[in-house]
Amino acid sequence: MxxxxxxxxxxxxxxxxxxxxxxxxxxxxxxxxxxxxxxxxxxxxxxxxxxxIRPKAFRPPDDWARRGQMSRLVLSILRTSKEPLTTREIAAQMLLERAMDAEDQRMLRIMTKRVGVALRDQRDKGRAASVPGPGQFQLWAIAR
The missing domain is CATH 1.20.5 (Single alpha-helices involved in coiled-coils or other helix-helix interfaces)
Structure with missing residues (x-):
């Protein structure tokens, strides 16, 4: 092998x-x-x-993302940014724009994963580009 x-x-x-x-x-x-x-x-x-006392399961709000909304928001944040951003920074910005608690680490982790999926999809379509950032992070920007 x-x-x-x-x-x-x-x-x-x-x-x-x-x-x-x-x-x-x-x-x-x-x-x-x-x-x-x-x-x-x-x-x-x-x-x-x-x-x-029954356990409370986490359920994302119904208005989190309708079809294509996540990608549109991610691309909008990248367009308005003056410099490339990490996935976590984009997720935090998205939480702020949706008036959600950006300090909630659990919510930020979940949103970071969702933003990462949207970014990889947009990179595959040629709309976003990633470059190596500090440490093992990647920085994202609109593909030019």
Whole structure:
């Protein structure tokens, strides 16, 4: 087999194993926080059944993106920018324009992923271009 294939698979496996470790660490942190909150609730409201509290699932707002809206907003932000931007900067700007909390790290992560997908799609269509930025970040601009 080709060495480059083996190296690629080894690299991908290491990346996935690292993601799993991070996910486990985050899960431990969340369980720890939940136990602290449960302990506090047992002190201040001993009669409350904690198991009766249903988990609240995250659901993006209905008006987040209609067909093509994400791409239009991303391209609009790039057009008005004087310099290339990172995906995270574009996502933060988008949250601000939508009057959403740009300080909410969870929301910013989700929006950053969605913006990244839109940017890659626009790069494939020749409308946006990426250049290496600081560290491992890419900077995005309108393709010229």
């Amino acid at each position: 080709a060495d480059y294939m083996i190296l690629g698979l080894v690299k991908k496996r290491a990346e996935l194993a690292g993601d799993i470790e991070l996910t486990h660490a985050r899960l431990r942190e969340l369980v720890n926080q939940l136990e602290h909150i449960d302990g506090t609730l047992r002190i201040v409201a001993p009669d409350m059944e904690l198991e009766a």
